[in-house]
Amino acid sequence: MIEWISELWGFLYVFGEQHKGILIGLTIFSFVAFIAGIVLTPVIIVNMSADYFIERGKRTFEKMTAGTLFLRILKNIAGIILIPVGIVLLFIPGPGWLTIIFGVTLADFPFKYKVELWLIRKPWIKNGIDSLRRKYGHEPLQLPE
Numbered sequence: 001m002i003e004w005i006s007e008l009w010g011f012l013y014v015f016g017e018q019h020k021g022i023l024i025g026l027t028i029f030s031f032v033a034f035i036a037g038i039v040l041t042p043v044i045i046v047n048m049s050a051d052y053f054i055e056r057g058k059r060t061f062e063k064m065t066a067g068t069l070f071l072r073i074l075k076n077i078a079g080i081i082l083i084p085v086g087i088v089l090l091f092i093p094g095p096g097w098l099t100i101i102f103g104v105t106l107a108d109f110p111f112k113y114k115v116e117l118w119l120i121r122k123p124w125i126k127n128g129i130d131s132l133r134r135k136y137g138h139e140p141l142q143l144p145e
Contacts (some may be wrong), residue, residue, distance in 0.1 A: 029085075030092060037095040045129055050139045053120060072108070078108030117143070 016023055049055065064072070082103030090096035104115060120126055120143065130140035 026092060033099060034095050037098045041098065042132055045132055045137045046138055051142050052082060052115060053141060053143050075106050076108055079103045082106065
């Protein structure tokens with residue numbers, strides 16, 4: 001049993017030596033994403049409108065200008081990139097779930113609103129968000145029935 005651990009350690013050591021630049025880049029990205037997540041997540045949650053999820057359900061797509069379309073495309077590209085990056089971060093130090101959720105939030109896809117509601121209706125997520133909002137004097141999030 002100890003032999004396979006020794007072989008795995010040897011493989012990881014050689015891999016690390018051969019891909020040192022990539023590992024350093026991933027480490028830096030992981031650290032920056034972790035700090036950004038710790039700082040930005042509470043700010044975004046606290047400043048979110050209490051009726052965000054109610055208003056989201058009422059939105060319709062208006063006519064878009066070229067600039068709006070360009071920004072929407074960039075936002076979707078960022079979301080599509082962040083989702084697999086978040087999956088990688090699940091296996092290395094970093095905020096994997098936070099990155100995945102942020103990617104899902106940025107990306108537009110047909111059932112996005114249902115996914116967001118499914119996530120926010122989880123008691124441990126909703127209670128945590130509402131607790132943070134109350135701490136800073138904001139009312140809890142309102143959810144559609």
